[in-house]
Amino acid sequence: MANPSARMLRLLSLLQTHRYWPGPELAERLGVSERTLRRDIDRLRELGYPVSASRGVAGGYQLRSGAAMPPLLLDDDEAVAIAIGLRTAATTALAGIEETAVQALTKVIQVMPPRLRRRVDALQSHTVPALPGAAGPTVEAGVLTTIAQACRDGERLRFGYTRRDGAVASRLVEPHRLVSLGRRWYLVAWDLERHDWRTFRVDRLTGPATTGARFRHRELPAGDPAAFVRSQVAAVPTRYQVEVRVAAPAATVERVVGQWGTVEPDGDGSSVLRMSVDYLEWPALVLGSVGADFQVVQPPELRDHLRAVGELFLRASDGAA
Amino acid sequence: MANPSARMLRLLSLLQTHRYWPGPELAERLGVSERTLRRDIDRLRELGYPVSASRGVAGGYQLRSGAAMPPLLLDDDEAVAIAIGLRTAATTALAGIEETAVQALTKVIQVMPPRLRRRVDALQSHTVPALPGAAGPTVEAGVLTTIAQACRDGERLRFGYTRRDGAVASRLVEPHRLVSLGRRWYLVAWDLERHDWRTFRVDRLTGPATTGARFRHRELPAGDPAAFVRSQVAAVPTRYQVEVRVAAPAATVERVVGQWGTVEPDGDGSSVLRMSVDYLEWPALVLGSVGADFQVVQPPELRDHLRAVGELFLRASDGAA
DNA sequence: TTGCTTCGGCCAGTTTCTGACCGCAATCGA
DNA sequence: TCGATTGCGGTCAGAAACTGGCCGAAGCAA
Numbered sequence: 001m002a003n004p005s006a007r008m009l010r011l012l013s014l015l016q017t018h019r020y021w022p023g024p025e026l027a028e029r030l031g032v033s034e035r036t037l038r039r040d041i042d043r044l045r046e047l048g049y050p051v052s053a054s055r056g057v058a059g060g061y062q063l064r065s066g067a068a069m070p071p072l073l074l075d076d077d078e079a080v081a082i083a084i085g086l087r088t089a090a091t092t093a094l095a096g097i098e099e100t101a102v103q104a105l106t107k108v109i110q111v112m113p114p115r116l117r118r119r120v121d122a123l124q125s126h127t128v129p130a131l132p133g134a135a136g137p138t139v140e141a142g143v144l145t146t147i148a149q150a151c152r153d154g155e156r157l158r159f160g161y162t163r164r165d166g167a168v169a170s171r172l173v174e175p176h177r178l179v180s181l182g183r184r185w186y187l188v189a190w191d192l193e194r195h196d197w198r199t200f201r202v203d204r205l206t207g208p209a210t211t212g213a214r215f216r217h218r219e220l221p222a223g224d225p226a227a228f229v230r231s232q233v234a235a236v237p238t239r240y241q242v243e244v245r246v247a248a249p250a251a252t253v254e255r256v257v258g259q260w261g262t263v264e265p266d267g268d269g270s271s272v273l274r275m276s277v278d279y280l281e282w283p284a285l286v287l288g289s290v291g292a293d294f295q296v297v298q299p300p301e302l303r304d305h306l307r308a309v310g311e312l313f314l315r316a317s318d319g320a321a
Numbered sequence: 322m323a324n325p326s327a328r329m330l331r332l333l334s335l336l337q338t339h340r341y342w343p344g345p346e347l348a349e350r351l352g353v354s355e356r357t358l359r360r361d362i363d364r365l366r367e368l369g370y371p372v373s374a375s376r377g378v379a380g381g382y383q384l385r386s387g388a389a390m391p392p393l394l395l396d397d398d399e400a401v402a403i404a405i406g407l408r409t410a411a412t413t414a415l416a417g418i419e420e421t422a423v424q425a426l427t428k429v430i431q432v433m434p435p436r437l438r439r440r441v442d443a444l445q446s447h448t449v450p451a452l453p454g455a456a457g458p459t460v461e462a463g464v465l466t467t468i469a470q471a472c473r474d475g476e477r478l479r480f481g482y483t484r485r486d487g488a489v490a491s492r493l494v495e496p497h498r499l500v501s502l503g504r505r506w507y508l509v510a511w512d513l514e515r516h517d518w519r520t521f522r523v524d525r526l527t528g529p530a531t532t533g534a535r536f537r538h539r540e541l542p543a544g545d546p547a548a549f550v551r552s553q554v555a556a557v558p559t560r561y562q563v564e565v566r567v568a569a570p571a572a573t574v575e576r577v578v579g580q581w582g583t584v585e586p587d588g589d590g591s592s593v594l595r596m597s598v599d600y601l602e603w604p605a606l607v608l609g610s611v612g613a614d615f616q617v618v619q620p621p622e623l624r625d626h627l628r629a630v631g632e633l634f635l636r637a638s639d640g641a642a
Numbered sequence: 643t644t645g646c647t648t649c650g651g652c653c654a655g656t657t658t659c660t661g662a663c664c665g666c667a668a669t670c671g672a
Numbered sequence: 673t674c675g676a677t678t679g680c681g682g683t684c685a686g687a688a689a690c691t692g693g694c695c696g697a698a699g700c701a702a
Contacts, residue, residue: 003658004690005326006368009392016428019474020535023648033692038649047327055648056700058535063432069400070432071330071392078425079390081418085406097402097444104399104406107337111384111391123418153340214341214379285606287637288630294637303638309609310634316608316615317628324689325659344679354661359680377669380678 004040007032011040012063013073015051020060076116083108083120087141098180105141106148139185139203144178146208147187151175154215157189159208161200168206173198174215177225181233188225190218197221199232240299242275242283248292256289272297280305325361328353332361333384334394336372341381397437404429404441408462419501426462427469460506460524465499467529468508472496475536478510480529482521489527494519495536498546502554509546511539518542520553561620563596563604569613577610593618601626 007030014021014029027037041051041061050066053059063070074082083105090101109117121142150157157175162168173189176197180186185202197220222228242261246253250271254263261275261283273294275283280302287294287306296303328351335342335350348358362372362382371387374380384391395403407426411419430438442463471478478496483489494510497518501507506523518541543549563582567574571592575584582596582604594615596604601623608615608627617624 003364003368004324005329005364008326009330009368012392016432017473018428018431018470034648035650035693036691039690041648042650043324043326047324047330053648054700055646055698057646057702059647059700061648065432065434065438067434069395069397069434069437071333071394072429072432073392074390074425074428076390077418077421078428081410081421081425082403082407084418085408085410085422086403087406088409089402089406097398097405100398100402101406104395104402107339107395107399108393110339111337111386111393113386113388113390116390117386149339152338281610281612284609284634288605288609288634289602291602291630291633293633296637306634307638309612310631310638312612312614313605313609313627313631314635316617317624317631355679356662356681357660360659362679363681374679375669376667376677376679378671378677380669382679 004043008040008043009071009073011037012044012049012070015044015061015063016070016073018062020054020058020062022060026061076119079108079112080116080119080123083112083116084123087120090144091139091141098185099178102144102148102178102180103152106145106152109145110149143202143205143208144185146210147175147202147205148178150208150210151177151187154217155210156192156213156215157208158211160206162204162206171200172211173200174218176217176220178202179226179229181226181229186229186233188220188228197228199229239278240276240280240301242273242277242280242299242302243297244273244283244287244294244302245297246271246273246287246290246292246294248290252292253290257286261286284309325364329361329364330392330394332358332365333370333391336365336382336384337391337394339383341375341379341383343381347382397440400429400433401437401440401444404433404437405444408441411465412460412462419506420499423465423469423499423501424473427466427473430466431470464523464526464529465506467531468496468523468526469499471529471531472498472508475538476531477513477534477536478529479532481527483525483527492521493532494521495539497538497541499523500547500550502547502550507550507554509541509549518549520550560599561597561601561622563594563598563601563620563623564618565594565604565608565615565623566618567592567594567608567611567613567615569611573613574611578607582607605630 011026011030014026023034023037027034030037030040032040041053044051048066048068049070050064051061052064053061086101086105086108090098090105109120112120147157149155154174156172158170158172160168161171172192173187174192175187175189177188178185179188187200187202187205189198189200190196191198220228222231245266247270249269250263250265253271253273257263257273257275261273263274264272266272273283273286275286277283283302284306296306332347332351335347344355344358348355351358351361353361362374365372369387369389370391371385372382373385374382404426407422407429411422411426430441433441468478470476475495477493479491479493481489482492493513494508495513496508496510498509499506500509508521508523508526510519510521511517512519541549543552566587568591570590571584571586574592574594578584578594578596582594584595585593587593594604594607596607598604604623605627617627
């Protein structure tokens with residue numbers, strides 16, 4: 001191991017697999033003397049990576065957590081796991097970190113050897129679409145990362161876009177930002193053919209590809225891209241505002257519904273559940289899981305849906321009795 | 322930027338944010354001459370990182386994907402996103418990468434500054450338990466990483482364990498391996514008090530903490546830990562083998578059920594769905610989402626459950642009509 | 643106490659690193 | 673076709689670093 005640069009990286013990598021490393025072994029693996037190893041350790045410390053050492057019979061070196069993220073040195077499997085994790089985090093709107101997840105995913109995918117990328121795709125392909133049914137149109141992670149990369153690097157983007165009426169048209173844009181709103185992804189971009197700012201729903205967008213041409217980011221007049229998307233989308237809100245009175249304590253309901261809705265106690269051991277959804281299957285799932293009696297306050301469509309499912313279930317359970 | 326080691330890391334980091342970097346700017350950021358920058362780029366290439374460069378008026382450097390994973394240099398937000406992604410990947414049994422996900426998560430958490438770890442915890446705490454209801458007991462990610470780290474580093478572990486009968490006892494073990502089986506996590510460990518190999522269900526395990534004492538891994542007589550767990554658990558199989566005939570094409574059913582069960586076409590546009598579950602809520606969710614008529618072949622308990630839910634739904638939809 | 647392990651100063655020889663200067667080649671736009 | 677821009681790599685000399693070997697000190701556990 002000639003260069004110290006490469007050696008330091010390798011040392012960092014060894015330390016990240018963590019188990020206490022005895023000095024002599026590290027030195028041997030790196031192909032240097034123990035004295036030099038000590039100096040390397042020192043160098044790491046000077047760079048801010050806290051390497052702790054313990055003396056005595058079972059001593060050794062160990063990388064602890066410090067003030068900044070050290071460079072992560074991953075093996076193939078770990079890299080694949082991270083990519084998969086980020087893909088799900090980015091596409092399931094988990095906790096408000098979707099945009100960062102896409103950003104990180106772009107970075108990982110970018111530098112990932114093609115063979116690993118193929119493994120990620122293969123694993124993802126036979127996986128669950130996050131939640132059964134009711135999830136609405138899904139976004140392919142590959143599409144997201146392509147767009148994110150084009151945004152970041154300022155590369156023009158061409159893609160097919162399905163309009164409301166179902167017609168597909170080709171678009172050429174200067175991508176600006178990806179915005180995650182609710183359970184949907186939007187692309188804010190300067191449309192080169194219409195000479196105006198537009199928002200595109202990513203799930204309606206197919207085959208995005210960079211043209212190779214690079215551009216300098218224009219300033220979005222609206223300022224905040226998220227606000228821009230909200231203003232554009234405000235005209236088309238979620239379809240149903242669901243409100244249900246459930247004969248179960250708020251805590252019980254909350255455990256099931258998680259963040260997909262809000263739950264308020266309603267006295268007398270019951271609670272009020274509110275959700276804002278596009279698909280009625282979703283509140284039905286939740287209510288079925290809670291298993292307590294309830295009353296639908298609104299919308300009436302939910303009542304119809306519940307009746308349909310209820311009859312379906314009764315038919316099934318009676319029919320073959 | 323004195324050391325070349327540190328500079329190379331920084332250069333890699335800059336290149337990972339990707340957008341084409343013009344040479345002079347990179348040189349300036351690194352505080353070196355352009356000649357030295359070129360040499361650094363060369364060094365990176367010699368280390369196997371493929372840095373592409375383009376000449377001409379809009380030229381610059383760019384890190385492409387190569388044969389091996391380069392060290393990932395993440396900013397705070399990205400690190401948090403990765404941790405969150407891995408936590409969900411590890412605890413939702415997505416695609417057979419759970420064990421690797423925990424391994425990677427351990428590595429990330431290990432070197433993560435405490436302030437970021439707190440952010441991860443905060444974000445995770447107000448997040449959804451992956452799937453509503455029916456998910457059974459969940460495992461805290463922090464518990465998993467503590468155990469994984471103890472396994473990897475060979476540190477003794479003490480924890481509280483809830484037995485079948487509900488009694489809690491303290492255990493002291495030499496942790497060997499974490500195994501993910503179905504939707505559950507198991508710890509294979511040498512029980513220091515019983516002097517024998519045991520498997521522990523991680524969801525029944527509380528407050529794991531390393532004692533600080535380290536040990537040398539014993540050899541598991543059974544050989545493969547996963548096989549060992551399977552043999553131990555085989556006595557307690559999943560409770561219900563569900564089989565349902567659905568009046569919908571296999572493809573439709575499969576889209577909903579994903580990998581949580583198997584679907585076979587059954588001629589005539591219908592299909593047979595098989596699932597192996599502990600909780601009947603789960604097939605009910607799936608069947609409700611499919612929305613097609615179906616017949617329950619087995620088990621009879623599923624019929625009862627469906628009848629109960631069906632009546633519940635009908636009560637709700639009639640009652641307030 | 644004894645044995646094991648990390649720690650860090652010192653030294654001298656070697657190697658690497660750096661910036662400056664040079665001409666060259668590729669690319670793009672006019 | 674021409675010119676501007678940008679990356680490429682050779683050479684040189686001085687400065688800086690890196691390295692291995694040696695040593696005694698100090699912390700830790702049995």
